Amino acid sequence: MTKKKVQGLLFIGPALLLLLLFYVLPVLVTIVLSFFETSHYISYTWVGLEHYHKLIGSGFLDALWVSSKFLIAMYIYNMLISYLIAVALHFVSPKISVLMRTVYYVPVVLSGVATVSVWRWILSSSGIINVALGKAGLGPYLWLGNPSLSAWAVAFVMMMGYVGGNLLLWSAALGQIPQDIIDAARVDGAGTFRLIWNILTPLTQPTRMYLVIITFLGAMQVWEHPWLFTSGGPSGSSTTVALKIFNTAFTQGKIGLASSMTTVTLLVSMALATYLIRKGLV
Amino acid sequence: MKKIVFVLIVLLAVWGILPGLLTVETSFTSAYVFGIPKKVSLNNWQWLDWERIFMWAKNSTIVVVPSVALSVVVSCMAGYGFAKYEFPARDILFTLFVIAMVVPTLILFVPRFVIVAKMGLYNSYVGMILPVILNPAGVFFARQYYKGLGQDVMDAARMDGCNEWQVFRHIILPMSKPLITIVAIFAFSLAWGDLLWQFLMARDRNLQTMIVGLTTILQGNADLMDLGNATLQGIEAAISTLVALPPMILFVAFSKYFVTGLKIQVGEL
Numbered sequence: 001m002t003k004k005k006v007q008g009l010l011f012i013g014p015a016l017l018l019l020l021l022f023y024v025l026p027v028l029v030t031i032v033l034s035f036f037e038t039s040h041y042i043s044y045t046w047v048g049l050e051h052y053h054k055l056i057g058s059g060f061l062d063a064l065w066v067s068s069k070f071l072i073a074m075y076i077y078n079m080l081i082s083y084l085i086a087v088a089l090h091f092v093s094p095k096i097s098v099l100m101r102t103v104y105y106v107p108v109v110l111s112g113v114a115t116v117s118v119w120r121w122i123l124s125s126s127g128i129i130n131v132a133l134g135k136a137g138l139g140p141y142l143w144l145g146n147p148s149l150s151a152w153a154v155a156f157v158m159m160m161g162y163v164g165g166n167l168l169l170w171s172a173a174l175g176q177i178p179q180d181i182i183d184a185a186r187v188d189g190a191g192t193f194r195l196i197w198n199i200l201t202p203l204t205q206p207t208r209m210y211l212v213i214i215t216f217l218g219a220m221q222v223w224e225h226p227w228l229f230t231s232g233g234p235s236g237s238s239t240t241v242a243l244k245i246f247n248t249a250f251t252q253g254k255i256g257l258a259s260s261m262t263t264v265t266l267l268v269s270m271a272l273a274t275y276l277i278r279k280g281l282v
Numbered sequence: 283m284k285k286i287v288f289v290l291i292v293l294l295a296v297w298g299i300l301p302g303l304l305t306v307e308t309s310f311t312s313a314y315v316f317g318i319p320k321k322v323s324l325n326n327w328q329w330l331d332w333e334r335i336f337m338w339a340k341n342s343t344i345v346v347v348p349s350v351a352l353s354v355v356v357s358c359m360a361g362y363g364f365a366k367y368e369f370p371a372r373d374i375l376f377t378l379f380v381i382a383m384v385v386p387t388l389i390l391f392v393p394r395f396v397i398v399a400k401m402g403l404y405n406s407y408v409g410m411i412l413p414v415i416l417n418p419a420g421v422f423f424a425r426q427y428y429k430g431l432g433q434d435v436m437d438a439a440r441m442d443g444c445n446e447w448q449v450f451r452h453i454i455l456p457m458s459k460p461l462i463t464i465v466a467i468f469a470f471s472l473a474w475g476d477l478l479w480q481f482l483m484a485r486d487r488n489l490q491t492m493i494v495g496l497t498t499i500l501q502g503n504a505d506l507m508d509l510g511n512a513t514l515q516g517i518e519a520a521i522s523t524l525v526a527l528p529p530m531i532l533f534v535a536f537s538k539y540f541v542t543g544l545k546i547q548v549g550e551l
Contacts, residue, residue, distance in 0.1 A: 007446045008367025015360035016375065018416035023382045026393035033393065085294070088287050100295060102537060107298040109533045112475055113493055114526040115301040116500050117518040118308065122301065160298040213384065221388035224477055228500060242389050249392045250482070258392050265389055273384040 034260035051260035060261050062236055063244035066151050071219035073155035078162035079211050086170030087196055104164035111161025116228050119157050144230050147237035154225050154238050173207035213276050220269045241265050308519035326516035338495040345410045345491055346473045352415045353469035354462050361424020382418040405485040414473050420465045427461045463539045496521050
C-alpha cells in the first residue's frame, strides 16, 4: 500500500473505530444475545429461538402498534401541518416569513425534558386545554389517563418540537421552485388548491422523501416523552417499542428477551427505510 | 380566508413558545398558578439546592465539552479522508456510514450498555461520552464540504513542505469554520439532551448531569432538598429554565447555522 493510501485510512480511522464499536458491534451483540438467557451479565445460556416465540405474549406487538400510532400522529402533526404552514408562509413577505420560522424553531430548541413540568399542567384536568373545552361545554378529558387517548396526547406534546425543523426544510424546498412556474400556473387560472396540489407538492418530492424517512426513524425512537409523561401507561397504551425494550431490559432484567425485541425492531426499520429509499415514491 | 390562515399560523406559533414562557414565568412566581403572575418572586430561585445544581452543571460540562470537541475532530478528519484520499474499500466503508444514518440509534442502548460495561466504563464520564462522539451524519456533511474544496490549496501547502497532517491541521481546518460550527451545534444538542444514555450510565448520584438531575426531580426520585418557601412546581420550573438556557443561548447566537445545517441535510440526501 502506498503511503498516501495509509494516510487516507488514518484520517477515517477514529470514525471507523467508533462506527465498529457503537454501531456494527451492538447490532451483532444484540442478535447474539437474543439467543441467550442471561443472568446479571455473568452467565449465558443458549435458548435458541425461545425469546422470539415469547415475543407474542410479551406485549411487544402492542408496543409496535403504539409506535405505529406515534408514526401516524407524527406524519400528520409534524409533516402535514408544517407543510401547510410552509406553503402559507411562501406567499407572505420574506421578512414575516423569516420571523415566523424563527419563532417556530424556538420549541425545537426547547423540546424535551425542560417543558415536561408545564405540559403536565397544560394537559391536567384544570389545564388550559380542558378549561377552554369546558367553556365550550366539553370535557374535562384526562388526556394522559385514558388508554385510547394517551399515545395521541403524548405525540401532541412532541409536535411543536418537530414542526419548526420540518418547516425550515419545506420552506427551503419551496424556495427553490422558480417563481415563473408559479406565475404561469396563476396566469393559466390555477386556484390556490390546484397550485398546491399540482405544482408545489410534486416539486417538493425530495424533501418529502427525506422527511418521511426521518420521521419514521424518529417514531421508532420515541422513548423520552412517554417515559416522563405516562411511564407508558395506562395499561401499556403509550408504551412504545423503545420504552418496551427499556422496561424489559432494565426493569425486568431480561436482557435476552429485550435483545430479541431490538433485533426485530432493527430489521423492521431497516427494511422499511431501505424500501422507502429504493422506491423513492413517497 | 388569507387572514384566517395567517391568524391560525400566528396562534400555533404562540402555542409553540407558550410552554417555554410559562416555565420561566412559573419559576419567578411564589404560588403555583401558571397564569398572569400576580407578583414576581425569587423564592424558587432562593431555595434551589445550588450545591447540587453546580454538581449537575459540572458533570454536564465534563460530558458535553469533550463530546463536542471530539465529534468535530472525528467528523472533519473522516470527511476529509473520504473526500480527498484513495484507499482500498473506500466506497464500501463510506456506505457503512450512510447505512448508520438510517439506524434508529436510540434502540441500540441494550447492546451498547453491555459493550460499555464490558469495557469497564459503566458509571463513568468516559462511558457517557464515547457513544455520542460519532455522528454518521456529521461525517457525511464533512465529506460533502471537502469535496467542494479545490485541490490546489492542498498541493501548494505540500510544495511548501507540509506533511499530510499539517495540511489538514493548518490549511484545511481553518477553512472549515461553517462546517465545524454546524457539526458542533449538532453534537451539542445530542450530548446535552442525551437523557437515556446519561441516565443509564450514572449509577452514582454524583455523576448525574443536568438533564438526568431534572428528570429525577420530575419523577419524584430526588430526595428533595428543603423546599422552604418554594413550591415543587416552582423548583421544577427553575431547574427546567436552567436546562433550557444553554441551547437557547446557542440558538440566539448561531441561528443562521441551525438553518444551514438543516438545509444541508435535505440538499444532500
